[in-house]
Amino acid sequence: MALSAKISMKKREGTGKEVSRKIRKEGYIPGVFYGPELEEAIPVMVDAKALRPFANSAHWETIRIECQFEDGMEAECLMKEIQRDPLTGEILHVDFLKLVKGHKVIVNVPIDVVGKDVCVGVKQGGVLEVLMHEIEMEVLPREIPEAVVVDVSKLGIDDVIHIKDLKLPESAVVDQDPNAAVVMVSSARVAVEEEGEEGEEQEVEVIGKGKKKEEE
Incomplete structure (x- = not known):
């Protein structure tokens, strides 16, 4: 189940850079609140x-x-987009999507890899590679997971976990190749050869190498 938070929201008057700058100086973050049941987006600001x-x-x-407005309106929402200052990382603006019961939303859910320290394949000398760090799914609000947990403790060399092997919420729909690899354990030699090939642009995180590779 996804984490939840309670935030008070205020409707704001005016838009534009100057208004947003003033709001941020007062300790608020400007944003917009929108959703399928709203005729138009509502300019808001939050502490x-x-x-x-x-x-x-x-x-x-x-x-x-769980957001509550000054006029008493209550609703649930997700943060769909966060704009940040490219230099400082300061939050400049947030888009909030209102959640509607029975209405699916598209979310990017982090993939949480567990069991890395005891992975069988790594102990045998293999290399654990994480090829996906998040997965996009369409899912009902009440079933949005905090993360998709992937246990790699029992993976041996050449073992792969695919999208189709993931434990997803019942209502979740993933518009990706079910045979796409999420994590895998490669032999150390194959992993080194792949890293040296030119033209490869796929981003892969190497989590750990076994004792065999270290000795080589």
């Missing part, structure tokens, strides 16, 4: 100190926010 811990979380895209 920066209250939102910052959630916006800076590695799982920010899956955090369900």
Whole structure:
């Protein structure tokens, strides 16, 4: 189940860079609140100190926010886009998507790899490679997972976990090749050869190498 947070929202008057700059100086973050049941997006602002811990979380895209407006309106939403200053990383603007019961949303869910330290294949001298760090899915709000957990402890050399092997929520739909690899354990020799090939642009995170590779 996804993490949740409670945030107070205020509707704001005016838009534009100058207004947003003034709002940020007052300790708020400007944003917009939108959704399938709203005729138009609502300009909002939220307390920066209250939102910052959630916006800076590695799982920010899956955090369900219970928001309450000054006029008493309550709703659940997700942060769909966060704009940041490219130099300082300061949060400049946030888009909030209202969640509607029974209405699926598209979210990018982090992939949490566990069991790396005891992976059988790594102990045999292989290399554990993570090829996907998140997965996009269409899912009902109540079933949004905080992360998709992938246990690699029992993987041997040449073993692969594919998208079709992942444990996903019942309502989740993934529009990707079910045979696409998420994590795999390669032999040390194959991994080194692949790293040396030119023209390869696929980003792969090498988690660990076994004793055999270290001795070589």
